[in-house]
Amino acid sequence: MAKKIKQTHTTKRRIAGDRRHVFRTAAAVAATMIVTATALTACTKTDTGSETTLDDLRKAGTVTVAYANEAPYSFDADGQLTGGTIALHREVFRRLGVNELKGVKTDWGGLIPGLNAKRYDLVSAGMSITPERCGQAAFSVPEINYTTALMVQPGNPKHLTDMDSIKRSGAKMAAMTGAIEADYASELDIPDPMLVKDQQSGIDAVNSGRVDAFALTAVSLNYAKTHTPGLNVEVTQPFIAVIDGKPQNPAGATVFRKEDTSLRDAYNAEVKKILADRTEYMKILGPFGFTEENIPDPSLTTDRLCRGE
Secondary structure (H helix, E strand, O other): OOOOOOOOOOOOOOOHHHHHHHHHHHHHHHHHHHHHHHHHHHHOOOOOOOOOHHHHHHHHOEEEEEEOOEOOOEEEEOOEEEOHHHHHHHHHHHHOOOOEEEEEEOOHHHHHHHHHOOOOOEEEEEEEOOHHHHOOOEEOOOOEEOOEEEEEOOOOOOOOOOHHHHHHHOOOEEEEOOOHHHHHHHHOOOOOOEEEOOHHHHHHHHHOOOOOEEEEEHHHHHHHHHHOOOOOOEEOOOEOOEEOOEEOOOEEEEEEOOOOHHHHHHHHHHHHHHHOOHHHHHHHHHHHOOOHHHOOOOOOOHHHHHOOO
16 A cells, blocks of 8 residues: 655745746656656456456466375475376366476475465365365365375384374374364374374384374375385375364365455366366376366265265
């Protein structure tokens, strides 16, 4: 907001030349203010203007996504950005006329703050739709339905099977900062969970014996165990967490800024076609360990999940 400029005349009018000088000065100030306002207007554009974020992406030919390096959703494999959500986004944006995808590696807890700071265009991480997150950003339709599992020591010496078993046994658990498993631990009053910045840190905590269990999505933990040579751990059977007697039914989605409604809507129109075609869905996500069980039920909507239903 431009500040008001207060002009004080310390002298009385003397001659016509003085008056002309004052008028010229005032005109110059006014012109400067007009130019400044015009420049600010030109630099400030929202998704509701004549050009949308999608228009910009098409012109640039590139969409930039944030990823948390969690396999098999979105991760760096020998310098190549890959994963189930990355493959999905490459295909959807190809259909939208954007052929290149770039990634920005970000700690899980910084994904939405970085999005709103405009460091990237969207979040590609299979992030769960929750009421709290819906207050901070806009989500696509549900894209990945998943369950939780625990990575534990060989032989599962504490017989851990779910979040309640961690609480009952007094076991030490780890979860990623900002992840839904950390929310489960908080809501179940599991004491002093270790919060880690990423998937690998949680795996390392179990492997080194610093924690008894690392809670994460079942597809993530099974993928890590299968694709990490020499990793001496076990992964429990998948389970659905129960909070206050209510089974949780988490679903992951793509995350957009709240103002990018037309980008989200255009994205939804294309991704819905993939979700409706099981063969196409599996062609894109199957190579990363996802199965048809990960396809969300059409009755599970973003609005319902944002309301906590």
